[in-house]
Amino acid sequence: QQQVKQSPQSLIVQKGGISIINCAYENTAFDYFPWYQQFPGKGPALLIAIRPDVSEKKEGRFTISFNKSAKQFSLHIMDSQPGDSATYFCAASSGGGFKTIFGAGTRLFVKA
């Protein structure tokens, strides 16, 4: 019940295309859903996050869509660029968010 399931494992997108990564969770106590971006040799860094009281959050080219009833959320990267090539992790936490459960990660490659 603590798991966060992420798909796909890897994704190849043409420059300018839309990258979509999906996540699903079971624990309805989760109340904070961040996405982290990790470049090779670096630690993960927060990209964008959402709380379940909203269905969508947009920051620049990055959008989180959240479906509370389905217990699913997704990351959309519009106009994908080669510099977006990285591993993306969805995550979930509850009670202030200090114990965070991470998805398995999606390796995104944007072809120039």
Place this chain on the structure above:
Amino acid sequence: DAGVIQSPRHEVTEMGQEVTLRCKPISGHDYLFWYRQTMMRGLELLIYFNNNVPIDDSGMPEDRFSAKMPNASFSTLKIQPSEPRDSAVYFCASSPSLGEPQSEQFFGPGTRLTVL
């Protein structure tokens, strides 16, 4: 701010040896986390501290692993004795307890551990 600092960045050791990983969190952050990242298991939370006190160590794999936080600016993760299956990248992260988003964790660059 220099961000979360971890040392060493790379560690190669032989099975049975003691390994100590070090972390300096961002000044003013009340929470400190230790994670392990492997291809097979992804990013796993090992333990986290609040105000230098361990809050949840349920992710620590076994008694060979121990973590301490003697003060607000320093933490260690020790593996004794080390085994080849401990080979992974170990991340330290810190988080402030106030503000929005209150749950953002700031990760260090990681320590790549190889146990031969």
